[in-house]
Amino acid sequence: MAPKRLRIGTRASQLALWQANWTKSELEARYPGIQVELVKIKTMGDKILDVPLAQVGGKGLFVKEIEEAMLRGEIDLAVHSMKDVPTEFPEGLGLVVTTKREDPRDAFISDKVRFSELRQGARIGTSALRRQAQLLKARPDLEMVIIRGNVETRIRKLKEDNLDAVILAAAGLNRLGFTDVVTELLDTDFSIPAIGQGALGLECRLDDNATIEALAFLNHADTAAAVAAERALLKRCEGGCQVPIAAHGTVSGDTLTLVGFIASVDGKQAVRDSISGSTADAVKLGTELADRLLAAGGKAILEDVYQREIAH
Numbered sequence: 001m002a003p004k005r006l007r008i009g010t011r012a013s014q015l016a017l018w019q020a021n022w023t024k025s026e027l028e029a030r031y032p033g034i035q036v037e038l039v040k041i042k043t044m045g046d047k048i049l050d051v052p053l054a055q056v057g058g059k060g061l062f063v064k065e066i067e068e069a070m071l072r073g074e075i076d077l078a079v080h081s082m083k084d085v086p087t088e089f090p091e092g093l094g095l096v097v098t099t100k101r102e103d104p105r106d107a108f109i110s111d112k113v114r115f116s117e118l119r120q121g122a123r124i125g126t127s128a129l130r131r132q133a134q135l136l137k138a139r140p141d142l143e144m145v146i147i148r149g150n151v152e153t154r155i156r157k158l159k160e161d162n163l164d165a166v167i168l169a170a171a172g173l174n175r176l177g178f179t180d181v182v183t184e185l186l187d188t189d190f191s192i193p194a195i196g197q198g199a200l201g202l203e204c205r206l207d208d209n210a211t212i213e214a215l216a217f218l219n220h221a222d223t224a225a226a227v228a229a230e231r232a233l234l235k236r237c238e239g240g241c242q243v244p245i246a247a248h249g250t251v252s253g254d255t256l257t258l259v260g261f262i263a264s265v266d267g268k269q270a271v272r273d274s275i276s277g278s279t280a281d282a283v284k285l286g287t288e289l290a291d292r293l294l295a296a297g298g299k300a301i302l303e304d305v306y307q308r309e310i311a312h
Contacts, residue, residue, distance in 0.1 A: 002031040002214040009066040009075035012040040077204040082196025087235035097202035100220035102171035104198035106186045110165035122164035133244035137267030171198040192246035195230040222251040225279040232286025262298035271296045
Protein backbone atom coordinates (compact mmCIF):
# COMPACT_ATOMS: atom_id res chain seq x y z
CA MET A 1 0.00 0.00 0.00
CA ALA A 2 1.60 3.25 -1.16
CA PRO A 3 1.58 6.29 1.15
CA LYS A 4 -1.16 8.86 0.41
CA ARG A 5 1.37 11.67 0.43
CA LEU A 6 5.08 11.91 -0.35
CA ARG A 7 7.33 14.95 -0.02
CA ILE A 8 10.39 15.08 -2.28
CA GLY A 9 13.30 17.24 -1.16
CA THR A 10 15.07 18.87 -4.08
CA ARG A 11 17.53 21.61 -4.95
CA ALA A 12 15.95 24.46 -6.90
CA SER A 13 18.22 24.21 -9.95
CA GLN A 14 16.56 23.53 -13.28
CA LEU A 15 18.08 20.05 -13.55
CA ALA A 16 17.27 19.08 -9.95
CA LEU A 17 13.66 20.18 -10.45
CA TRP A 18 13.44 18.18 -13.70
CA GLN A 19 14.66 15.09 -11.83
CA ALA A 20 12.25 15.62 -8.94
CA ASN A 21 9.32 16.29 -11.29
CA TRP A 22 10.15 13.17 -13.31
CA THR A 23 10.03 11.11 -10.11
CA LYS A 24 6.79 12.85 -9.12
CA SER A 25 5.11 12.04 -12.45
CA GLU A 26 6.29 8.40 -12.33
CA LEU A 27 4.83 8.02 -8.82
CA GLU A 28 1.54 9.69 -9.81
CA ALA A 29 1.21 7.44 -12.86
CA ARG A 30 1.88 4.35 -10.75
CA TYR A 31 -0.33 5.31 -7.79
CA PRO A 32 -3.46 7.26 -8.88
CA GLY A 33 -4.60 9.56 -6.08
CA ILE A 34 -1.19 9.92 -4.42
CA GLN A 35 -0.18 13.46 -3.44
CA VAL A 36 3.45 14.24 -4.29
CA GLU A 37 4.86 17.56 -3.17
CA LEU A 38 8.24 19.10 -4.04
CA VAL A 39 10.07 20.83 -1.20
CA LYS A 40 12.85 23.13 -2.44
CA ILE A 41 15.98 23.23 -0.29
CA LYS A 42 19.01 25.47 -0.85
CA THR A 43 22.27 23.59 -0.30
CA MET A 44 25.74 24.92 0.45
CA GLY A 45 26.80 23.83 -3.06
CA ASP A 46 24.18 26.19 -4.50
CA LYS A 47 25.46 29.11 -2.44
CA ILE A 48 29.20 28.80 -3.16
CA LEU A 49 29.66 29.37 -6.87
CA ASP A 50 33.05 31.09 -7.07
CA VAL A 51 35.28 28.30 -5.73
CA PRO A 52 36.07 24.82 -7.13
CA LEU A 53 34.09 22.15 -5.27
CA ALA A 54 37.24 20.28 -4.28
CA GLN A 55 38.33 23.26 -2.16
CA VAL A 56 35.09 23.60 -0.19
CA GLY A 57 34.19 20.04 0.71
CA GLY A 58 33.33 18.24 -2.50
CA LYS A 59 30.10 16.75 -3.64
CA GLY A 60 28.44 16.31 -0.24
CA LEU A 61 27.71 20.03 -0.42
CA PHE A 62 24.74 19.26 -2.67
CA VAL A 63 23.03 16.78 -0.33
CA LYS A 64 23.79 17.66 3.31
CA GLU A 65 20.90 20.10 3.92
CA ILE A 66 18.48 17.79 2.11
CA GLU A 67 19.55 14.83 4.27
CA GLU A 68 19.15 16.92 7.43
CA ALA A 69 15.57 17.80 6.37
CA MET A 70 14.88 14.09 5.84
CA LEU A 71 16.19 13.18 9.28
CA ARG A 72 13.94 15.88 10.80
CA GLY A 73 10.94 14.32 9.03
CA GLU A 74 10.29 17.40 6.85
CA ILE A 75 10.62 15.38 3.61
CA ASP A 76 10.20 11.69 2.78
CA LEU A 77 12.72 11.20 0.01
CA ALA A 78 15.37 12.94 -2.06
CA VAL A 79 16.21 12.61 -5.75
CA HIS A 80 19.90 13.08 -6.49
CA SER A 81 22.16 12.94 -9.52
CA MET A 82 24.09 9.81 -8.53
CA LYS A 83 27.40 11.50 -9.27
CA ASP A 84 26.67 14.03 -6.47
CA VAL A 85 26.00 11.39 -3.80
CA PRO A 86 28.79 10.72 -1.26
CA THR A 87 29.65 7.06 -0.59
CA GLU A 88 28.75 7.38 3.11
CA PHE A 89 25.23 8.18 4.37
CA PRO A 90 24.13 9.66 7.71
CA GLU A 91 22.88 7.00 10.11
CA GLY A 92 19.26 6.10 9.32
CA LEU A 93 19.39 7.17 5.67
CA GLY A 94 20.33 5.21 2.57
CA LEU A 95 20.08 4.80 -1.18
CA VAL A 96 17.03 2.67 -2.01
CA VAL A 97 16.68 3.12 -5.79
CA THR A 98 19.03 3.62 -8.73
CA THR A 99 17.09 4.59 -11.86
CA LYS A 100 17.85 3.51 -15.42
CA ARG A 101 20.91 5.39 -16.63
CA GLU A 102 20.64 8.17 -19.21
CA ASP A 103 23.53 8.64 -21.66
CA PRO A 104 26.62 8.46 -19.40
CA ARG A 105 28.96 10.26 -21.79
CA ASP A 106 30.57 13.68 -21.51
CA ALA A 107 29.31 16.22 -24.04
CA PHE A 108 31.75 18.53 -25.83
CA ILE A 109 30.26 21.93 -26.68
CA SER A 110 32.11 24.38 -28.93
CA ASP A 111 31.63 26.58 -31.96
CA LYS A 112 31.38 23.52 -34.25
CA VAL A 113 35.02 22.51 -33.59
CA ARG A 114 35.54 18.87 -32.55
CA PHE A 115 37.96 17.96 -29.74
CA SER A 116 40.53 16.61 -32.23
CA GLU A 117 40.44 19.96 -34.09
CA LEU A 118 41.09 22.25 -31.10
CA ARG A 119 43.76 24.90 -31.57
CA GLN A 120 47.01 24.75 -29.58
CA GLY A 121 46.45 26.12 -26.07
CA ALA A 122 42.66 26.07 -26.39
CA ARG A 123 40.70 27.10 -23.26
CA ILE A 124 38.29 24.44 -21.98
CA GLY A 125 35.64 25.06 -19.33
CA THR A 126 34.82 22.20 -16.96
CA SER A 127 33.72 21.72 -13.36
CA ALA A 128 35.40 18.32 -12.89
CA LEU A 129 39.01 17.45 -12.07
CA ARG A 130 38.26 14.02 -13.59
CA ARG A 131 37.55 15.54 -17.00
CA GLN A 132 40.45 17.94 -16.65
CA ALA A 133 42.93 15.12 -15.96
CA GLN A 134 41.75 12.95 -18.85
CA LEU A 135 41.75 15.78 -21.40
CA LEU A 136 45.17 17.03 -20.31
CA LYS A 137 46.48 13.47 -20.60
CA ALA A 138 45.45 13.56 -24.27
CA ARG A 139 46.34 17.23 -24.86
CA PRO A 140 48.80 18.70 -22.29
CA ASP A 141 48.72 22.05 -24.13
CA LEU A 142 45.10 22.79 -23.20
CA GLU A 143 44.23 25.45 -20.63
CA MET A 144 41.58 24.28 -18.17
CA VAL A 145 39.14 26.84 -16.75
CA ILE A 146 36.99 25.78 -13.78
CA ILE A 147 33.35 26.77 -14.34
CA ARG A 148 30.47 26.44 -11.89
CA GLY A 149 26.74 27.10 -12.03
CA ASN A 150 23.72 25.41 -13.57
CA VAL A 151 23.61 23.89 -17.06
CA GLU A 152 22.47 27.07 -18.83
CA THR A 153 25.08 29.18 -17.05
CA ARG A 154 27.87 26.82 -18.08
CA ILE A 155 26.71 26.81 -21.71
CA ARG A 156 26.66 30.64 -21.69
CA LYS A 157 30.23 30.73 -20.35
CA LEU A 158 31.45 29.42 -23.69
CA LYS A 159 30.97 32.91 -25.12
CA GLU A 160 30.96 35.00 -21.93
CA ASP A 161 34.36 33.68 -20.76
CA ASN A 162 35.80 33.46 -24.29
CA LEU A 163 36.30 29.69 -24.07
CA ASP A 164 36.99 27.34 -26.97
CA ALA A 165 34.76 24.63 -25.49
CA VAL A 166 32.87 23.56 -22.39
CA ILE A 167 32.23 20.00 -21.26
CA LEU A 168 29.10 18.87 -19.41
CA ALA A 169 27.37 15.56 -18.74
CA ALA A 170 25.22 14.54 -21.70
CA ALA A 171 22.51 13.25 -19.35
CA GLY A 172 21.68 16.70 -17.96
CA LEU A 173 21.66 18.25 -21.43
CA ASN A 174 19.32 15.52 -22.70
CA ARG A 175 16.95 15.91 -19.75
CA LEU A 176 16.72 19.66 -20.20
CA GLY A 177 16.41 19.60 -23.99
CA PHE A 178 19.81 21.09 -24.82
CA THR A 179 20.96 18.33 -27.19
CA ASP A 180 21.20 20.79 -30.09
CA VAL A 181 24.17 22.60 -28.52
CA VAL A 182 26.35 19.48 -28.40
CA THR A 183 29.21 19.39 -30.93
CA GLU A 184 30.20 15.80 -30.12
CA LEU A 185 29.80 13.14 -27.45
CA LEU A 186 33.11 11.90 -26.05
CA ASP A 187 33.49 8.13 -26.09
CA THR A 188 33.53 6.59 -22.60
CA ASP A 189 36.83 4.95 -23.51
CA PHE A 190 38.39 8.40 -24.04
CA SER A 191 36.65 10.34 -21.25
CA ILE A 192 35.61 7.83 -18.59
CA PRO A 193 32.48 9.23 -16.88
CA ALA A 194 32.08 10.25 -13.26
CA ILE A 195 30.92 7.61 -10.81
CA GLY A 196 27.15 7.22 -11.29
CA GLN A 197 26.96 9.71 -14.17
CA GLY A 198 23.56 9.62 -15.90
CA ALA A 199 21.72 7.74 -13.14
CA LEU A 200 19.44 9.15 -10.46
CA GLY A 201 19.54 7.96 -6.87
CA LEU A 202 16.54 7.98 -4.53
CA GLU A 203 17.37 8.30 -0.85
CA CYS A 204 15.04 7.94 2.11
CA ARG A 205 14.88 6.93 5.77
CA LEU A 206 15.73 3.24 6.11
CA ASP A 207 12.91 2.66 8.61
CA ASP A 208 10.29 4.07 6.22
CA ASN A 209 9.17 0.75 4.71
CA ALA A 210 6.07 2.19 3.01
CA THR A 211 8.14 4.71 1.03
CA ILE A 212 10.82 2.14 0.20
CA GLU A 213 8.17 -0.25 -1.18
CA ALA A 214 6.45 2.53 -3.13
CA LEU A 215 9.72 3.51 -4.84
CA ALA A 216 10.94 -0.02 -5.64
CA PHE A 217 9.44 -0.08 -9.17
CA LEU A 218 11.82 2.71 -10.23
CA ASN A 219 14.94 0.63 -9.54
CA HIS A 220 16.83 -0.56 -12.64
CA ALA A 221 18.81 -3.70 -11.77
CA ASP A 222 21.55 -3.38 -14.40
CA THR A 223 22.19 0.29 -13.63
CA ALA A 224 22.08 -0.40 -9.89
CA ALA A 225 24.76 -3.11 -10.26
CA ALA A 226 27.00 -0.93 -12.45
CA VAL A 227 26.69 2.09 -10.14
CA ALA A 228 27.25 -0.07 -7.03
CA ALA A 229 30.56 -1.25 -8.53
CA GLU A 230 31.57 2.30 -9.44
CA ARG A 231 30.74 3.58 -5.96
CA ALA A 232 32.58 0.70 -4.29
CA LEU A 233 35.69 1.68 -6.25
CA LEU A 234 35.30 5.31 -5.18
CA LYS A 235 34.75 4.35 -1.55
CA ARG A 236 37.85 2.13 -1.43
CA CYS A 237 39.90 4.96 -2.96
CA GLU A 238 38.45 7.27 -0.27
CA GLY A 239 37.46 9.66 -3.04
CA GLY A 240 35.08 11.66 -0.88
CA CYS A 241 36.06 15.02 -2.33
CA GLN A 242 36.11 15.84 -5.99
CA VAL A 243 39.24 14.01 -7.12
CA PRO A 244 40.49 12.77 -10.51
CA ILE A 245 38.87 9.33 -10.19
CA ALA A 246 36.62 7.93 -12.91
CA ALA A 247 34.82 4.59 -13.24
CA HIS A 248 32.25 3.25 -15.64
CA GLY A 249 30.37 -0.03 -15.37
CA THR A 250 28.47 -1.75 -18.18
CA VAL A 251 26.28 -4.83 -17.93
CA SER A 252 25.72 -7.52 -20.55
CA GLY A 253 23.50 -10.35 -19.37
CA ASP A 254 24.82 -11.28 -15.92
CA THR A 255 28.31 -9.92 -16.61
CA LEU A 256 29.48 -6.59 -15.28
CA THR A 257 32.56 -4.91 -16.76
CA LEU A 258 34.10 -2.03 -14.85
CA VAL A 259 36.77 0.38 -16.08
CA GLY A 260 38.57 2.52 -13.52
CA PHE A 261 40.98 5.46 -13.74
CA ILE A 262 43.03 7.52 -11.25
CA ALA A 263 45.15 10.47 -12.37
CA SER A 264 47.01 13.53 -11.22
CA VAL A 265 45.15 16.77 -11.90
CA ASP A 266 47.47 17.60 -14.81
CA GLY A 267 46.98 14.13 -16.32
CA LYS A 268 50.73 13.43 -16.38
CA GLN A 269 50.45 10.49 -14.01
CA ALA A 270 47.59 8.07 -14.55
CA VAL A 271 46.63 4.45 -13.94
CA ARG A 272 43.81 2.62 -15.65
CA ASP A 273 42.51 -0.95 -15.45
CA SER A 274 39.33 -2.98 -15.90
CA ILE A 275 37.66 -6.01 -14.37
CA SER A 276 34.73 -8.29 -15.26
CA GLY A 277 32.54 -10.62 -13.23
CA SER A 278 29.02 -11.38 -12.08
CA THR A 279 26.59 -8.52 -11.43
CA ALA A 280 25.92 -10.20 -8.07
CA ASP A 281 29.50 -9.37 -7.08
CA ALA A 282 29.29 -5.67 -8.06
CA VAL A 283 30.66 -4.25 -4.80
CA LYS A 284 33.41 -6.86 -4.62
CA LEU A 285 34.47 -6.10 -8.21
CA GLY A 286 34.61 -2.36 -7.56
CA THR A 287 36.68 -2.86 -4.41
CA GLU A 288 39.05 -5.30 -6.14
CA LEU A 289 39.61 -2.96 -9.09
CA ALA A 290 40.26 -0.07 -6.70
CA ASP A 291 42.90 -2.14 -4.88
CA ARG A 292 44.60 -2.93 -8.19
CA LEU A 293 44.60 0.74 -9.25
CA LEU A 294 45.92 1.90 -5.88
CA ALA A 295 48.70 -0.70 -5.93
CA ALA A 296 49.66 0.25 -9.50
CA GLY A 297 50.44 3.84 -8.48
CA GLY A 298 47.01 5.28 -7.75
CA LYS A 299 47.68 5.55 -4.02
CA ALA A 300 50.74 7.77 -4.53
CA ILE A 301 48.84 9.89 -7.09
CA LEU A 302 45.89 10.47 -4.72
CA GLU A 303 48.14 11.23 -1.76
CA ASP A 304 49.82 13.92 -3.85
CA VAL A 305 46.41 15.33 -4.93
CA TYR A 306 45.23 15.53 -1.29
CA GLN A 307 48.49 17.18 -0.19
CA ARG A 308 48.08 19.85 -2.85
CA GLU A 309 44.45 20.42 -1.74
CA ILE A 310 45.60 20.94 1.86
CA ALA A 311 48.31 23.34 0.65
CA HIS A 312 45.65 25.42 -1.11
